[in-house]
Amino acid sequence: xxxxxxxxxxxxxxxxxxxxxxxxxxxxxxxxxxxxxxxxxxxxxxxxxxxxxxxxxxxxxxxxxxxxxxxxxxxxxxxxxxxxxxxxxxxxxxxxxxxxxxxxxxxxxxxxxxxxxxxxxxxxxxxxxxxxxxxxxxxxxxxxxxxxxxxxxxxxxxxxxxxxxxxxxxxxxxxxxxxxxxxxxxxxxxxxxxxxxxxxx
Amino acid sequence: xxxxxxxxxxxxxxxxxxxxxxxxxxxxxxxxxxxxxxxxxxxxxxxxxxxxxxxxxxxxxxxxxxxxxxxxxxxxxxxxxxxxxxxxxxxxxxxxxxxxxxxxxxxxxxxxxxxxxxxxxxxxxxxxxxxxxxxxxxxxxxxxxxxxxxxxxxxxxxxxxxxxxxxxxxxxxxxxxxxxxxxxxxxxxxxxxxxxxxxxxxxxxxxxxxxxxxxxxxxxxxxxxxxxxxxxxxxxxxxxxxxxxxxxxxxxxxxxxxxxxxxxxxxxxxxxxxxxxxxxxxxxxxxxxxxxxxxxxxxxxxx
Numbered sequence: 001x002x003x004x005x006x007x008x009x010x011x012x013x014x015x016x017x018x019x020x021x022x023x024x025x026x027x028x029x030x031x032x033x034x035x036x037x038x039x040x041x042x043x044x045x046x047x048x049x050x051x052x053x054x055x056x057x058x059x060x061x062x063x064x065x066x067x068x069x070x071x072x073x074x075x076x077x078x079x080x081x082x083x084x085x086x087x088x089x090x091x092x093x094x095x096x097x098x099x100x101x102x103x104x105x106x107x108x109x110x111x112x113x114x115x116x117x118x119x120x121x122x123x124x125x126x127x128x129x130x131x132x133x134x135x136x137x138x139x140x141x142x143x144x145x146x147x148x149x150x151x152x153x154x155x156x157x158x159x160x161x162x163x164x165x166x167x168x169x170x171x172x173x174x175x176x177x178x179x180x181x182x183x184x185x186x187x188x189x190x191x192x193x194x195x196x197x198x199x200x201x
Numbered sequence: 202x203x204x205x206x207x208x209x210x211x212x213x214x215x216x217x218x219x220x221x222x223x224x225x226x227x228x229x230x231x232x233x234x235x236x237x238x239x240x241x242x243x244x245x246x247x248x249x250x251x252x253x254x255x256x257x258x259x260x261x262x263x264x265x266x267x268x269x270x271x272x273x274x275x276x277x278x279x280x281x282x283x284x285x286x287x288x289x290x291x292x293x294x295x296x297x298x299x300x301x302x303x304x305x306x307x308x309x310x311x312x313x314x315x316x317x318x319x320x321x322x323x324x325x326x327x328x329x330x331x332x333x334x335x336x337x338x339x340x341x342x343x344x345x346x347x348x349x350x351x352x353x354x355x356x357x358x359x360x361x362x363x364x365x366x367x368x369x370x371x372x373x374x375x376x377x378x379x380x381x382x383x384x385x386x387x388x389x390x391x392x393x394x395x396x397x398x399x400x401x402x403x404x405x406x407x408x409x410x411x412x413x414x415x416x417x418x419x420x421x422x423x424x425x426x427x428x429x430x431x432x433x434x435x436x437x438x439x440x441x442x443x444x445x446x447x448x449x450x451x452x453x454x455x456x457x458x459x460x461x462x463x464x465x466x467x468x469x470x471x472x473x474x475x476x477x478x479x480x481x482x483x484x485x486x487x488x489x490x491x492x493x494x495x496x497x498x499x500x501x502x503x504x
Contacts, residue, residue, distance in 0.1 A: 028272065035265055040252065043264075048248025053255065054315045054466065057264065061311065064268045065275075099464065105221050105244065106228040114241030115248075122249065134253050156250040162223055177223050184246035185213065185239075 027071060034080050035064055040130035045085050045119055049092050049105045059095055063088040081123060085116050118188075124195050140190035148183035151176050213239050222247045267308060309425035309441050313416070315466030316441075316459065320413040325351050325493035328412065330358075331486040337479045349493055352413040354391060355500040370500050371407070377502035388502045406453070409473055409485055416468060419443045419457060430463070437463040453477060 042063055046056040067074075067084050074083055089112040096104035125133040141149060147169065154160045154168060162176045169176070216236040220243050221228045232240060320326075330346040346360035357370040366381035376397050377388035389397050394407055409415055419425065423443035431438045443457040453475040460470035471487040 028269075028276065031272070032265075032269055035268055039261070039265060039268075040256075044248040044252035046248070047251040047255075048244040052318070054311075054318045057314065058311055060264065061268055061271070061308075065271055068272050068275075104228065106219070106232055106240065108232070108237075110234065111232070111237050111241055111244075114238050115244055118241055118245035122245070130252075131256060134249070134256075137249055137253060152250065156254045177217065180223060181213075181217055181220060181243060184243050184250075187246050187250075188242045 031068055031071060034084075038081050038084055039064070041081060041119055041123065042084055042088050044130075045088055045115065046092065048115060049107055050095070051103055051105065055095070055099075055103065059088065059091050062091055066091070082116055082120060085119060089116070121192070121195065125191065126194075126196065136191050136194045137187060140187045140194070143190050144183050144186055145179075147171070147175075148179045148186070151179040152183050155180060216240065267310070271308065309427045310420060312427060312439050312441055312461065312463075312466075313420055313425055313459075316461050316468050317413070317417045319466040320416055320468065321352055323352060325349055325498045326412070327490040327493055328487040329490055331488075333484040333486075335480075335482045337481045339480075348410060348487070349498050350410060350412055351498070351500070352411070354411045354414065356407075356410045357498060357500055358410070368503070370502065371410075372500040372502075375502060376407070379503060386502075386504065406475070406483070406485075409487075412468070412471065412487065415457075415473075416459070416471075422446060423457070431460075435462065435469075438469065439463050453483075 039060070043056065043060050046059050046063075047053070050056040050059065063084060066087050070087075074080065089107075089109075092104065092107055092112070093109075096107050122133060125136045127133040127135060141152070144152070150169065151165055154165045155162070160168065162173055162180070165176045166173045216233075216239055219229050219232050219236055219240060222243065326349070328348045328350065330344075330348045332342075332344045332346065334342045336342070344360070344362060346358050348356060348358050350356040353373045354371055355373050357368070359368050360366070367378055368381070369378040371377070371391060374391060375388055376391045376394055377386070378397070379386040387397050398407075422445060424446050426442050426444075427439055428442045429440040431440065438460050441459045441461065443459070445455055454473060455476050456474045458470075458472045459468050461468045467489065469489045471485075471489075473485040473487075475483045475485070477483060
């Protein structure tokens with residue numbers, strides 16, 4: 001999970017632990033900057049695995065508190081995002097052990113590595129903020145077929161379950177699942193093609 | 202499908218059942234290694250789409266403020282207990298479990314959010330209500346009532362007050378009550394609650410019977426604090442105290458205490474202290490008894 005080099009756009013922050021660094025900032029101030037920079041991507045990372053929004057908020061807060069407590073272990077030559085998502089991943093696995101499989105989607109170390117790679121790719125999308133990077137997703141939604149887009153809208157925007165969507169669209173439950181899964185796969189491919197040139201695998 | 206749609210991947214089709222983001226059941230026990238990249242891709246988009254549709258600038262700011270507030274509190278507390286932390290770190294390092302720290306008390310706001318989210322579930326819940334009223338003259342009156350409630354001002358009581366046995370209910374729009382012998386009955390819009398309840402005496406405050414509504418309103422006007430955690434046979438229980446921030450003379454509810462199940466977020470015990478003026482008080486205790494089977498409770502008036 002440890003990447004090789006900071007991604008483009010990862011800002012250069014002075015090391016607060018170097019006492020004679022003329023640019024030294026208070027660790028707490030530095031941490032606030034890092035929190036503001038990464039909280040949205042860590043939240044999305046947790047929402048990918050936790051069913052309950054409130055539980056995601058709890059684990060999100062715990063993630064940044066643990067990160068603060070062990071900040072001296074963070075190697076500032078490496079990007080902060082994967083490091084803090086690594087902490088979130090460990091807390092997720094703890095949470096899953098504690099609450100069981102009904103509260104947390106399938107998780108293991110390997111799956112979390114793949115998921116983290118996805119978030120690292122997402123961090124390379126154009127835009128300075130998480131919300132600006134989400135523009136790629138917003139644009140890609142226009143590339144879906146009508147039923148895929150409608151299923152995704154009803155599920156994520158209106159919070160409807162597959163059964164309710166099936167009733168609303170007059171199609172079968174399995175058809176809704178297919179629209180949602182194929183829609184997400186298409187969004188993934190579409191967003192991959194929108195990575196800045198040279199980044200596409 | 203439009204022209205840009207790539208062909209369907211047959212392998213991915215066979216993994217569809219492994220994706221538990223679209224099902225209510227538990228997650229699969231094991232997933233084949235080959236399916237993990239596809240599953241991670243689905244989950245990445247699941248997380249991004251959820252984030253996209255729950256983006257809220259003010260919630261984001263309060264999230265950040267909550268984290269920084271806890272950090273500041275930890276920093277303030279650290280000098281007094283550095284030796285304790287060092288000793289604990291040594292012990293934990295020895296066992297190689299540095300990250301598996303015992304759970305800390307959550308913020309009262311976070312705990313309350315969980316409580317409200319759990320109470321918002323559209324199910325019927327049964328509570329045992331104990332009501333202790335102290336009159337201006339110091340006389341104490343005690344009643345015990347069974348309550349079934351559902352979010353949306355739906356509740357039903359089949360109990361006994363000084364005036365006799367009765368049924369009282371509300372279906373969210375219409376409030377009604379019926380004496381056990383069927384002789385006396387009233388029904389009307391919820392907005393006319395004061396007039397409708399005159400026959401029952403001033404012993405019930407309907408605002409406290411919609412438990413979800415009551416708890417949901419607490420964070421706005423009350424100072425919340427987690428005051429303890431108990432380990433019981435049912436799991437860890439958090440105790441939250443809510444004290445009114447302002448001294449609004451019109452406000453009758455002064456203090457509330459909640460005990461909630463830390464795993465589920467469900468409030469298991471609720472106490473409310475109200476000040477009726479001139480020394481008169483009312484103390485309401487609700488003990489959670491569990492969910493009612495679906496479809497058994499009818500909140501509509503029985504006639």
